[in-house]
Amino acid sequence: MIVVRFTLLVLLAGVATGCASAGAVPTPRPFPGAALPPGAGAPVATVPEAAPPAPDAPGNGILPAAPVNALVATALTFRGTPYRNGGSDPSGFDCSGFVQWVFAQHGARLPREVRDQYRVGEEIDRDEVAPGDLVFFETVSRGASHVGIALGNGEFVHAPSSRGVVRIEKYTSSYWDSRWVGARRVM
Secondary structure (H helix, E strand, O other), rough: OHHHHHHHHHHHHHHHOOOOOOOOOOOOOOOOOOOOOOOOOOOOOOOOOOOOOOOOOOOOOOOOOOOHHHHHHHOOOOOOOOEOOOEEOOEEEOHHHHHHHHHHHOOOOOOOOOHHHHHEEEOHHHHHHOOOOEEEEOOOOOOOOEEEEEEEEEEEEOOOOHHEEEEEEOOOOOHHOOOOEEEOOOO
């Protein structure tokens, strides 16, 4: 009986961490077995919140001038991918691993942790959120602890631990609306 309770406690702790990351860094590849892009093995650098934008790049220079629709299309291809705590590749994602992976496919190097992703780019008002922006929520801990990619019309795609697959939801729904922390533009 004690073993069963302990096992349930461990499983509950894993689910409750939601988007906690194991610190893994995805290896961006367009398909299994593809060559790594230049610089893929280099450590990810975070951008301080007050960092000024690069003078010749969109946003803060984190993402090269890639069409937003291509980034959104990439994110949508992963619908149905299973949630995996600490997951950062198509075999299973947590929320920040999903965001990091999608942006990496377009040459963007984002930090691994939600709280660090929340410091990247430009803060934008909720009524200015556009496709490709990052949207943040407070779920398992105070402050930004969950992230997704905005699609437009109040929708976002993300890797939630509940129901366990990458999916689209409305951030205007009562559940997500009450947990809204903010949005960032990194493009």
